[in-house]
Amino acid sequence: MRDPVFSGSTMAYHPFQAPRPLDFSISAFLAAAQPSFFPALALPPSALGKPPVESGLSGALGPPHHHIHATHLHGFKSMELEDAAKDNPKVTLEAKELWDQFHKIGTEMVITKSGRRMFPPFKVRVEGLDKKARYILLMDIVSADDCRYKFHNSSWMVAGKADPEMPKRMYIHPDSPATGEQWMAKPVTFHKLKLTNNISDKHGFTILNSMHKYQPRFHIVRANDLLKLPYSTFRTYVFPETVFTAVTAYQNDKITQLKIDNNPFAKGFRDTGNGRREKRKQLTIPTLRRFEDQCKAERDVGDSDTSSCDPVAGGETPPRVVRSPRGVSRACRGGKINADSDQEPEQLDVGSATTDSHAPSPTRFAQDRKEQLEKDSSLLVGVRSPKKDKAESQNRKESEAESPGGSDKEDAEVRHTDLSHFSTTQLQALALPGVHGQPFYSNLAAGQPLLLHQGQFTMTPGALSTMGMEHLLSSVSTAASLENSALVGQTAGGSCSFPLHLSQHILTSQGIQMPAFGAMFPYPYTYMAAAAAAASVLPGSAATASVSLSPFLSTTRSRLRFSPYQLPGSTTGLNSGWDPCRLSSRDPSPTPALEQQSQAARLVANHRTKATLRDSASELQSIQRLVSGLEGQRDSFPARTSPGGE
Amino acid sequence: MRDPVFSGSTMAYHPFQAPRPLDFSISAFLAAAQPSFFPALALPPSALGKPPVESGLSGALGPPHHHIHATHLHGFKSMELEDAAKDNPKVTLEAKELWDQFHKIGTEMVITKSGRRMFPPFKVRVEGLDKKARYILLMDIVSADDCRYKFHNSSWMVAGKADPEMPKRMYIHPDSPATGEQWMAKPVTFHKLKLTNNISDKHGFTILNSMHKYQPRFHIVRANDLLKLPYSTFRTYVFPETVFTAVTAYQNDKITQLKIDNNPFAKGFRDTGNGRREKRKQLTIPTLRRFEDQCKAERDVGDSDTSSCDPVAGGETPPRVVRSPRGVSRACRGGKINADSDQEPEQLDVGSATTDSHAPSPTRFAQDRKEQLEKDSSLLVGVRSPKKDKAESQNRKESEAESPGGSDKEDAEVRHTDLSHFSTTQLQALALPGVHGQPFYSNLAAGQPLLLHQGQFTMTPGALSTMGMEHLLSSVSTAASLENSALVGQTAGGSCSFPLHLSQHILTSQGIQMPAFGAMFPYPYTYMAAAAAAASVLPGSAATASVSLSPFLSTTRSRLRFSPYQLPGSTTGLNSGWDPCRLSSRDPSPTPALEQQSQAARLVANHRTKATLRDSASELQSIQRLVSGLEGQRDSFPARTSPGGE
């Protein structure tokens, strides 16, 4: 309870701790982004959008199909439709049941200096892509809220405001670019992505703050060259059940047990009568074996490759889609707009993302989405309400009582509330920091500040960073959408699969932590691209104001925390890593945004406090996050950007 | 001794079995290719070629620097010089000493159904690249000759003509494309490439015939997109000391022992007093430990990644460079030209590649090369004469007497001789089959016959396949050369590193055999590209004649061998793999070529027979090889070409 604002809050259903906050958080910022998205979306020919049905002011909205948005957007702004159409991607989360099991308890992911994989592994199945077109698939992990947590009395509770955001990195799937056919052939796994708390990480791992909540995101970009990524449309998918709290050591024994029971690498800790396992009673759940078995089965299929297991069976979750075409629009820029930011977490699970009612134009679209959601059963796959979760968890026969705050927490509430104080722009910033960076053009790190090949694009750093998150400002849907990317121009004609045959060379190993290999993509890069697009398309661009503050110099109330182990310069060797002190002052200040939830959801959440986080501290922190995301990114770039080794 | 022609030949220094034949073989076909290369080469601005010194009729020539050739070529034919220049690649083989140790004995590589790595690992150090330009690095393994061997009485001897060539695959380094800076940062390893004897392989592994000799090759292509590979210039580097015989089980105990002593994974078989090792006395050589130690040291350096060890120290071998600019030329096409194909194997080691005296125009260049070689000490690095080898081997304290034919064999002789009977075109075909295919655009395999995006390029399949090997028809040198690639046009402006951060995801694992990941690149693809270029540039194009024969239908004397385990259809599952019966009949017939050796070398080798292989059977087989390389490639493509898995 470090946080002065939330101190005292305890557990489930507390105004400040609504159950299943994670979902909210995500949907919240997604919703916020949405508004700004529509205006710029292009409409693919094959778009089969439906007329908007539900209004989006308060937020409620079902995940819409992209094409729908595209259509509308088309009218708004003329976008390049060249290669639009022909695809209508649909993404489902693999091992959904397993994720759900963790989610109910409150997923925790260990982060270590050397980098730790995620478990369950983030794996998605993609459908509806243009077989011949080439795509780049990526994922990143963004803050779910701006709070710091603590696990107290068997439950998670807010413990203050979030620490300064670490430079986020966009992780490009190593097979990128590859044809839609290839991507759809089998689930796309991201087990090579590693999490770390080492701010000086040189491997390109995703740096997270311990005791903070995060949301993994998946992106699909139609582009045949990584160089085009910056100018391309990002279709973002978020699976609420994948939110997790980063920890350096497991806090909830239930999580530990679930990990042990399902992660083959932890088999050694299973209670097999070998006199191990003391603390945790064997909470082994029936679904247990399934995961591993599936993994093995999967490995044997086709030309196995990969590694981390991942259950194939079970429900797959249709995510919320956020799309950011280049030249995308930005939602209302201005300050903490918001308002009815409170929503019912429960509803969130219904799989719908809400749009900020305060956003520029999205309202009607929100309705559209909602309708879509209700119509498209696939969108609801894997979606479950908190109540259901509760019921399930209670049914579980665990020797240990269900930890009070175990499942269905509500820090989300906090986050949610917090978000409501940010403008759409701010939310973007909030999300974007985690939007790009991890493995990407390492050469960028190697020198060029922002590259974008001179002349092609000119903007002030501030403007760029602010607008860069355009692809976050997209429509939210769980189904597929038509191609609407505004690629800078196809290179070669066809759709050549790029695979690089990980089969033989790349696959197996997880994170060999060779920065040389990683495709590092510092935020700045994408930022610029998106920003450029946005700038050229939208009139009232969002905050272009540059704020001169770094997490270390201009903190109002937010505490800058660095564990003794992470203090800049005190960490591992080469100080070429991220150095907070070097954050420049040329960054835009994000603006507040609204969250959107289904009306039902908001009804439930109405009792929450809305003002708590509405202080300058919140804004400052957001800004700082953004700044670090932009500036820190560059500095943290691995010194070695060479490939070869492999 | 199945081969009627060579039956009876026994061992070292026998006319038919000159020691260290491998070197010859390689240099032979390289030389043959050279002639045709020059005419088409573009001259980079920074070219610093030297005037030709030695004549090339009989062959002898030192490894020239590309730029030299480029310069000359410039005059011959105007090539796109857009991105020419700025780079002058120099490639050296890592772990040369180790390779030499194996080479002396007669390197053997085990091939298994599940795929086996090479040991020593093929690893090269690249220098002189344009830091900012992007390159694609690849490797493939081509037949060293067209003979089948048998290990009899402790020595290798010819046992007939080669079996039908398996579809070869070009293995694209997974980090491709990446900037020159990245590639040069650390040695480029290809340990993910796996060898197999499973003709139905779906992993994209390199399929080889057991008991046949092969030569690994390394290629550098300046291109920022894999899609441009087909239209780009290939700079090929060959390290004679890396020739090897594919086996399903080690034949020479010395090789086995050397492997055990140096491969960390075989450590369990080392004679550490654990009562193992019987057959092989501990031939452990002093240099032993070094390799492994180096590997470990290397792993710790920088952001380790990779895996297979590889000694960094010791001599690195400058290879013979073969370059094929697009719109390349073809050497004399006609039939078994040849003539003084006999050379002294010993000389080969001197590190110089000889050009075929019968080749079109190369003569003067050959001299130039020679001079270069003598001047550039780096070219001689690791180069050693057979005599030296002999001395070394004798110094080794092996309990077991040096197997008579163990080191310094001469099947090479056969191969050499054989090669002399082929026209340049034939040699090209001979090599090309192994030039492209392994991991590459899998989508190609997935459907499109040859793709090349309609309209961009039009040629008859036959012509294409014939000319496709253009990049083989290049100059031979050990040093660097300037950029001369005729890329189809740069996509984005800058030089973005492509890394994909294998660090995190790709690196570690070796060959997870996931076809989905491999970048499959069937020969046909490259063939077409090169062909197109050649066609547009050269007047008297080589064989465009389409031959209607498949290894199964039109075999004159060559026996079609398929072990019971490999019979098409009888092998592993899915028959989507390579099906010899499906080989089409539209392929060009390769033409003979000359080999080139230093004059000294030829003096020594003059006593060899030249006519032995000059029969139609040889030609047919070559053709068949080519055909299978082209047609088989497609069929053998892994059914699953999806990425994702990773």
Place this chain on the structure above:
DNA sequence: TACTTTGCCACCTAAGTGTGAAGC
């Protein structure tokens, strides 16, 4: 003291190696 983070450890998966008997 309370809470986190670190390091090292044992254990496990994944996969690379040659063996040696069996198969064809």
Place this chain on the structure above:
DNA sequence: ATGCTTCACACTTAGGTGGCAAAG
């Protein structure tokens, strides 16, 4: 009987897991 290929094995490297004591 010869010659080559296959396969189950034991052993090794590389690396993923949580435990746990110690440190901060």
